[in-house]
Amino acid sequence: MDSVFAAVVQAPEDPILGVTVAYNKDPNPIKLNLGVGAYRTEEGKPLVLNVVRKAEQLLVNDRSRVKEYLPILGLAEFNKLSAKLILGDDSPAIQENRVATAQCLSGTGSLRVGAEFLAKHYHQRTIYIPLPSWGNHLKVFTMAGLSVNAYRYYDPATRGLNIQGLLEDLGAAPSGAIVLLHACAHNPTGVDPAPEQWEQIRQLIRSKALLPFFDCAYQGFASGSLDADALAVRMFVADGGECLIAQSYAKNMGLYGERVGALSIVCKGADVASRVESQLKLVIRPMYSNPPIHGASIAATILKNSDMYNEWKIELKAMADRIISMRKQLYDALSARGTAGDWSHIIKQIGMFTFTGLNSDQVAFMTKEYHIYMTSDGRISMAGLSSKTVPHLADAIHAAVTLPVRSKFEIYVASIFGF
Amino acid sequence: MAIRRAMSGRTAVVGARSMSSWWRSVEPAPKDPILGVTEAFLADPNPDKVNVGVGAYRDDNGKPVVLECVREAERRIAGHLNMEYLPMGGSVKMVEETLKLAYGVNSELIKDKRIAAVQALSGTGACRLFADFQKRFRPDSQIYIPVPTWANHHNIWRDAHVPQKTYHYYHPESRGLDFAAMMDDIKNAPNGSFFLLHACAHNPTGVDPSEEQWREISHEFKVKGHFAFFDMAYQGFASGDPERDAKSIRIFLEDGHYFGIAQSYAKNMGLYGQRVGCLSVLCEDEKQAVAVKSQLQQLARPMYSNPPVHGALIVSTILSDPDLKKVWLKEVKVMADRIIGMRTALRGNLEKLGSPLSWQHITNQIGMFCYSGLTPEQVDRLTNEFHIYMTRNGRISMAGVTTGNVEYLATAIHEVTKSASTC
Numbered sequence: 001m002d003s004v005f006a007a008v009v010q011a012p013e014d015p016i017l018g019v020t021v022a023y024n025k026d027p028n029p030i031k032l033n034l035g036v037g038a039y040r041t042e043e044g045k046p047l048v049l050n051v052v053r054k055a056e057q058l059l060v061n062d063r064s065r066v067k068e069y070l071p072i073l074g075l076a077e078f079n080k081l082s083a084k085l086i087l088g089d090d091s092p093a094i095q096e097n098r099v100a101t102a103q104c105l106s107g108t109g110s111l112r113v114g115a116e117f118l119a120k121h122y123h124q125r126t127i128y129i130p131l132p133s134w135g136n137h138l139k140v141f142t143m144a145g146l147s148v149n150a151y152r153y154y155d156p157a158t159r160g161l162n163i164q165g166l167l168e169d170l171g172a173a174p175s176g177a178i179v180l181l182h183a184c185a186h187n188p189t190g191v192d193p194a195p196e197q198w199e200q201i202r203q204l205i206r207s208k209a210l211l212p213f214f215d216c217a218y219q220g221f222a223s224g225s226l227d228a229d230a231l232a233v234r235m236f237v238a239d240g241g242e243c244l245i246a247q248s249y250a251k252n253m254g255l256y257g258e259r260v261g262a263l264s265i266v267c268k269g270a271d272v273a274s275r276v277e278s279q280l281k282l283v284i285r286p287m288y289s290n291p292p293i294h295g296a297s298i299a300a301t302i303l304k305n306s307d308m309y310n311e312w313k314i315e316l317k318a319m320a321d322r323i324i325s326m327r328k329q330l331y332d333a334l335s336a337r338g339t340a341g342d343w344s345h346i347i348k349q350i351g352m353f354t355f356t357g358l359n360s361d362q363v364a365f366m367t368k369e370y371h372i373y374m375t376s377d378g379r380i381s382m383a384g385l386s387s388k389t390v391p392h393l394a395d396a397i398h399a400a401v402t403l404p405v406r407s408k409f410e411i412y413v414a415s416i417f418g419f
Numbered sequence: 420m421a422i423r424r425a426m427s428g429r430t431a432v433v434g435a436r437s438m439s440s441w442w443r444s445v446e447p448a449p450k451d452p453i454l455g456v457t458e459a460f461l462a463d464p465n466p467d468k469v470n471v472g473v474g475a476y477r478d479d480n481g482k483p484v485v486l487e488c489v490r491e492a493e494r495r496i497a498g499h500l501n502m503e504y505l506p507m508g509g510s511v512k513m514v515e516e517t518l519k520l521a522y523g524v525n526s527e528l529i530k531d532k533r534i535a536a537v538q539a540l541s542g543t544g545a546c547r548l549f550a551d552f553q554k555r556f557r558p559d560s561q562i563y564i565p566v567p568t569w570a571n572h573h574n575i576w577r578d579a580h581v582p583q584k585t586y587h588y589y590h591p592e593s594r595g596l597d598f599a600a601m602m603d604d605i606k607n608a609p610n611g612s613f614f615l616l617h618a619c620a621h622n623p624t625g626v627d628p629s630e631e632q633w634r635e636i637s638h639e640f641k642v643k644g645h646f647a648f649f650d651m652a653y654q655g656f657a658s659g660d661p662e663r664d665a666k667s668i669r670i671f672l673e674d675g676h677y678f679g680i681a682q683s684y685a686k687n688m689g690l691y692g693q694r695v696g697c698l699s700v701l702c703e704d705e706k707q708a709v710a711v712k713s714q715l716q717q718l719a720r721p722m723y724s725n726p727p728v729h730g731a732l733i734v735s736t737i738l739s740d741p742d743l744k745k746v747w748l749k750e751v752k753v754m755a756d757r758i759i760g761m762r763t764a765l766r767g768n769l770e771k772l773g774s775p776l777s778w779q780h781i782t783n784q785i786g787m788f789c790y791s792g793l794t795p796e797q798v799d800r801l802t803n804e805f806h807i808y809m810t811r812n813g814r815i816s817m818a819g820v821t822t823g824n825v826e827y828l829a830t831a832i833h834e835v836t837k838s839a840s841t842c
Contacts, residue, residue, distance in 0.1 A: 004611065008556050046501040066483040067690055068691050069692050105723035112721060112723070139720060259724075259726070259727040278447045281451065283578075287544070288540035288694060291694070292729070294729035
């Protein structure tokens with residue numbers, strides 16, 4: 001008997017997670033992992049926040065706690081607190097019961113549930129995502145049954161926002177199309193619209209009745225302020241319109257592997273929100289029935305206790321500040337070396353990632369010669385840097401930009417012939 | 420300045436207010452038939468209420484249980500480990516231990532690395548990943564699903580866009596297995612069809628094939644070249660012995676099938692809300708297993724990226740420590756024995772009350788559920804008159820039966836069935 005799956009071919013490595021796989025294989029002691037976006041301390045260690053440890057200990061010590069199934073939409077308390085976190089404590093949308101929230105598996109799960117809901121219930125099946133975007137966005141939306149289009153976002157010339165291109169492309173989108181917006185700390189570029197630009201985007205989106213879908217994976221992690229990082233989302237909700245929001249606690253609470261997140265759908269009215277909520281259950285039930293309890297319980301414990309909440313804000317700001325400091329140090333190190341080019345984008349960009357502007361040849365060179373691991377689009381995770389390793393990275397960048405540059409055509413030809 | 424004006428809403432808000440909701444045509448969804456039962460139960464203020472709806476274990480006081488081995492595992496885990504992302508395929512250690520349970524501790528297949536396996540979101544997640552995998556790699560295939568089955572099976576394969584067919588399973592007249600009709604359906608299905616099988620403790624009927632019947636099923640599957648996908652949510656929980664509960668799988672292994680398994684720790688380790696499970700697909704060789712696993716990961720990545728770590732840590736802590744594993748096996752047996760005891764008690768009480776009907780099936784059936792044979796109308800009467808909550812297909816979760824409520828339950832069932840000639 002042959003296997004019915006005999007013809008299945010091996011899938012390529014996930015480009016982002018594959019970086020860590022390659023890093024782990026490298027025996028060289030000076031290797032540096034600037035691939036996946038998980039926070040690291042100055043000592044290069046993963047960090048579990050003190051307040052998270054506290055919350056976890058409270059949960060473990062409470063013998064009355066059980067491990068029963070959560071409801072399909074997850075922990076109700078967590079959902080309410082999550083909605084407040086992103087929309088603001090006194091958000092009219094919440095007070096008017098217009099927000100349907102479901103606990104989901106971190107940002108990925110929230111995006112997928114939201115996208116499947118849209119594919120089932122929304123009249124437009126196209127979503128526009130920024131160019132570039134997190135690699136997994138395309139897969140999530142495609143698997144959910146949406147077709148994916150792009151809008152210009154990153155401007156390689158300025159290493160900043162291509163606001164004109166963005167407005168043109170969204171302006172040309174069909175009415176009602178879904179638009180994916182990174183709420184703050186755009187991944188992978190670190191380039192965010194300024195408040196005035198957000199206002200332009202908002203006006204355009206509302207005038208064309210486009211549906212905003214926010215991916216909010218870094219609230220508090222970008223600027224260090226939870227409220228400041230929620231500005232864009234709140235601006236849209238304040239105009240009374242509808243939107244979807246995918247929240248993640250992976251980075252800002254360091255809960256990565258616990259898969260804690262929430263999908264909120266802000267609706268025009270309470271009755272609609274209630275019906276939407278009921279339909280979200282039908283999307284979730286055949287996917288995994290109900291979400292995991294542990295991480296959401298930790299998050300809820302922190303969010304509802306004002307002392308712990310304040311502790312969290314302090315620890316969160318410390319993480320954000322360390323990243324901002326790494327940006328400054330890298331910029332200074334490149335300036336000191338007189339590295340050719342304008343590197344100010346390193347300090348202008350925000351959040352965990354910097355889009356260095358290095359091309360795939362330069363990245364490959366840095367990996368081979370300097371054992372520095374990053375995604376081939378030149379994205380580096382600032383969280384993976386420390387004061388000790390900044391010089392090594394600066395040396396590598398300096399050497400990489402001194403290489404002769406192949407043209408795009410040369411790279412293309414080489415890829416066809418495999419060299 | 421412009422931003423403040425915009426935030427206060429006084430600027431002309433282009434388009435937003437004048438439009439109605441995008442969702443005005445969204446219908447309210449019907450309540451999930453199973454989980455909706457517990458919601459209704461919780462809302463009932465009556466002190467005599469009994470919940471024999473959802474399949475979560477209760478001790479003899481009607482309380483949920485956290486196993487001691489789980490508490491110990493949590494004590495060891497808390498405060499020591501970080502919360503980094505697991506790989507897409509989940510905890511390697513947990514998966515290894517889980518495969519040993521299903522395939523046998525000394526399984527050659529594990530040694531030869533022929534099993535493609537990933538951590539999944541409990542049984543549901545494992546079934547859904549497989550359904551997505553089946554859709555992607557065998558797009559022309561369908562899934563044969565037993566009648567009846569856990570209601571969510573239909574939802575899972577539907578959302579994966581895999582067409583469904585059914586096969587005979589439950590025999591209402593005998594409240595047992597309709598083996599002849601089942602074998603007919605297996606024979607009449609096109610060669611190479613995909614079948615969903617409940618490895619043990621069929622949900623919702625509690626009716627399992629005997630060992631001889633499993634051998635016949637396996638033989639016919641070979642003749643027809645069918646693919647077996649086992650949903651094993653109750654290993655250990657059915658008979659009290661995980662090895663015995665895996666018999667169907669071991670028979671298929673002996674016969675050389677390539678099959679798939681969805682495993683869950685929700686019930687047998689009481690880890691319900693942690694969402695811990697495993698999907699495995701048996702392959703011809705290591706190379707194929709690597710390929711299949713990589714493709715399963717490709718399906719997990721756009722669903723949740725990587726699975727939750729906490730529950731997996733609990734499982735691997737328990738199963739990799741021989742002493743803790745012994746504690747677990749004892750605790751599983753206690754749970755299974757209590758349920759078997761309640762089956763005996765319920766049947767005994769009904770017979771003592773002089774019920775005209777046969778209740779043999781209560782003790783013939785196995786696992787958490789008893790397919791009582793009660794009609795929806797009789798179930799409604801149980802709920803409305805006696806505050807007894809179960810799903811309308813007459814499925815009783817034996818885990819909700821206690822020495823404290825078994826007489827009341829029997830009395831109520833007798834009351835609504837005594838005038839029926841059949842039930």
